[in-house]
Amino acid sequence: MRLSILNGRVIDPVNGVDRVADLFVVKGRIAALGNAPEGFVADRSIDASGQLVCPGLVDLRARLREPGQETKATIASETRAAAAGGITTLVSPPDTDPVVDNPAVVDLIRHRAAQAGFARVLSLGALTQGLTGKTLAEMYALKTAGCIGVSNGDRAVSNTEVMRRAMEYAATQSLPVFLRAEDPWLAEGGCAHEGAVSVRLGLPGIPEAAETIAVARDLQLIEQTGVHAHFCGLSSVRAVKMIARARFDGLPVTVDVSAHQLFLTEMDIGYFDSQCHVRPPLRTQRDRDGLRQALADGTISAVCSDHQPHDVDAKLAPFPASEPGISGLETLLPLTLRTKAC
Amino acid sequence: MRRRNLQLDAQGRLRHLLTIEGLKRQQIVDILDTAESFIGVGDQPVRKIPLLRGKTVVNLFFEASTRTLTTFELAAKRLSADVLKININTSATVKGESLLDMLRNLEAMHCDMFVVRHGDSGAAHLIAQHVAPHISVVNAGDGRHAHPTQALLDMFTIRQQKGEFAPLTVAIVGDILHSRVARSQIHALTTLGVSELRVVAPRTLVPEAVSGLGVHVFHDLHEGLRDADVVIMLRLQKERMQGAMLPSEHEYFHTFGLTEDSLAVAKPDAIVMHPGPINRCVEISSEVADGPQSVILQQVSNGIAVRMAVMSMVLGRAPVDEEAR
Structure with missing residues (x-):
């Protein structure tokens, strides 16, 4: 099968390409960009005028629910959704059941993804055993099994000593640490941003300080331990500014944002719309605008789906009792493209 | 799913009663x-x-x-x-x-x-x-x-006692943060247009954003009660003592409990309300709860x-x- 994709705007960040050009594919592999290879006769030709032609996207954070919660989704179902949304590589957090704290689970996920054949799935290994925040996970074994980084998922490491040692050890293994910054004490019991909407609706709040305090602590530890660290899905402009300052001071930290945080705010909860129950919570319009600005100026280096598929019942409950999370694989690219227009 | 006025039918009549917010x-x-x-x-x-x-x-x-x-x-x-x-x-x-x-x-x-x-x-x-x-x-x-029906019966009681809402200064005292009663009362009183609506509590029990609902926030009981026509006390849940909300019932009563002394700064004909059940000597003294200014049983x-x-x-x-x- 020989395929030509003509007149599209070809974007290839790795090779620094961004121009209108023709692309030629032979047996599923790119054979040439610009001029057709000698003797190339296309079996099929696509006119991509006015369209983007780019490599498959990478989503830094998507829950696939397998193993453990197959009633919500499976690796096969979610990688299929990813492929439909233009995503060919997914990073899966370690908070599956069982937790990704041993090589067997890494193998299982890779195997299931290969079997399904829709997209590549990369695993993050656990930072602490069972994600309990008490003892270090076997990071060398996880790295050898193929984990590209370590993380404690959405579960906080509240013990600062454990966090310090975990970062030191991850640095020893040259593994990047993916951090979800949330102070567990300030966030406990909360389900919405502490502010105008949570007060009006009587929803237990999660203050902005739950995020900024965790970011402040982790930045100190990152600087001290020299670990390669990445902050996941920050929700407040104040926390993002702290990252920007740390980067300005020379700390090589990176940060991503969840696509829905660029479009929704606490106001979208309306009268208890549980679809808008997410963690970290949707914050103010000022935060949303600040996150967009930080994406535009490069402080935020990636947009991810933060895909969290659910069964129907998970959202059919009073707002605080509903499960947090939003499905985002198939809307990641369209939403990201729309940020350019904003 | 997200119809704005879920509680009104196509003719604008009450189809459910879910909240006071949004009622005319x-x-x-x-x-x-x-x-x-x-x-x-x-x-x-x-x-x-x-x-x-x-x-x-x-x-x-x-x-x-x-x-x-x-x-x-x-x-x-x-x-x-x-x-x-x-x-x-x-x-x-x-x-x-x-x-x-x-x-x-x-x-x-x-x-x-x-x-x-x-x-x-x-x-x-x-x-x-x-x-x-x-x-x-x-x-x-x-x-x-x-808790819309509680707020409505409170409005009914206020109207019964005071006639008009427009000239009134109303103080709601106590655990605003956790209180569904307070939220409904605030919507009702702002909609009915009282002259001044105050909430009175220590900072731990009043979320900062509450002023967005149209109330004045006081952290001192005497200032909050000064010249009030209506004093609404809220129930203080015992659980609040276990967390970091308050140090003790004793200290709460001493600083925010309604006694004959603290009530004296309100208007002489001020009425005292409480949605019940009452914690005597926690948020209100028995003398006041059972006293001549109390309309707590009329509320019921x-x-x-x-x-x-x-x-x-x-x-x-x-x-x-x-x-x-």
């Missing part, structure tokens, strides 16, 4: 006027009027309650409705799925109204979104969100007339809107 001034006044017409019913030899004969009201209480449950039951019975009481063990984890499953079952038994109390904010809205079109939902308290008996008004208005609508959903 005239709608609140109509409810109070209707309640006024029911006020003598309990004193007559036959304490029943046949407005809801043949209708079935289900009291669905996922949280313990004495006053609210009893007055709703009495109100429904005085309107000649059949009343079913379902107490759901609060210790069992009642998930949304079983909640909605339970509703389906009750719907299949041809009920007309659910009176719902639930520990989670938004529970009444969720139920109202999912019930069959002929069923009405009355919120009898959802989490920290709303007014609760029946106000709940009769709400039920009859919600269920007694002419059936022109059935296709509107």
Whole structure:
């Protein structure tokens, strides 16, 4: 099968390409960009005028629910959704059941993804055993099994000593640490941003300080331990500014944002719309605008789906009792493209 | 799903009562006027009027309650409705799925109204979104969100005692943060247009953003009560002492408890209200609770007339809107 994709705007960040050009594919592999290879006769030709032609996207954070919660989704179902949304590589957090704290689970996920054949799935290994925040996970074994980084998922490491040692050890293994910054004490019991909407609706709040305090602590530890660290899905402009300052001071930290945080705010909860129950919570319009600005100026280096598929019942409950999370694989690219227009 | 005025039908009439927020001034006044017409019913030899004969009201209480449950039951019975009481063990984890499953079952038994109390904010809205079109939902308290009939009976009591709302200064004292009663009272009092609405509590019990609801925040009891016409005390849950909200009941009573001394800075004819149940010597002294300025027991008996008004208005609508959903 020989395929030509003509007149599209070809974007290839790795090779620094961004121009209108023709692309030629032979047996599923790119054979040439610009001029057709000698003797190339296309079996099929696509006119991509006015369209983007780019490599498959990478989503830094998507829950696939397998193993453990197959009633919500499976690796096969979610990688299929990813492929439909233009995503060919997914990073899966370690908070599956069982937790990704041993090589067997890494193998299982890779195997299931290969079997399904829709997209590549990369695993993050656990930072602490069972994600309990008490003892270090076997990071060398996880790295050898193929984990590209370590993380404690959405579960906080509240013990600062454990966090310090975990970062030191991850640095020893040259593994990047993916951090979800949330102070567990300030966030406990909360389900919405502490502010105008949570007060009006009587929803237990999660203050902005739950995020900024965790970011402040982790930045100190990152600087001290020299670990390669990445902050996941920050929700407040104040926390993002702290990252920007740390980067300005020379700390090589990176940060991503969840696509829905660029479009929704606490106001979208309306009268208890549980679809808008997410963690970290949707914050103010000022935060949303600040996150967009930080994406535009490069402080935020990636947009991810933060895909969290659910069964129907998970959202059919009073707002605080509903499960947090939003499905985002198939809307990641369209939403990201729309940020350019904003 | 996200219809703005879920509680109004196509004609703008009350189809459910979920929250005071969004009700027009005239709608609140109509409810109070209707309640006024029911006020003598309990004193007559036959304490029943046949407005809801043949209708079935289900009291669905996922949280313990004495006053609210009893007055709703009495109100429904005085309107000649059949009343079913379902107490759901609060210790069992009642998930949304079983909640909605339970509703389906009750719907299949041809009920007309659910009176719902639930520990989670938004529970009444969720139920109202999912019930069959002929069923009405009355919120009898959802989490920290709303307790609209309590606020209405409080408005009824204030009007009974004071006549007009416009000249009044009202102080709500206590745990604003966790109080569904306070939220509903704030919406009612701002809609009815009192001269000044204050909330009074230590910083731990008042969220900062509450001023966005149109209230003045005070952290000193004496300043907050100065020249008030109406003092509404809120119940302080004992659990608040276990966390980091307050150091002790003793210190709370000393700083924010209503005593004859602290009440003296309010207007001489100020009335004292409390939604009950009272914690004596925690938020209010017995002298004040049982004193001449207290209207706490009037609140309870007014609760029946106000709940009769709400039920009859919600269920007694002419059936022109059935296709509107």
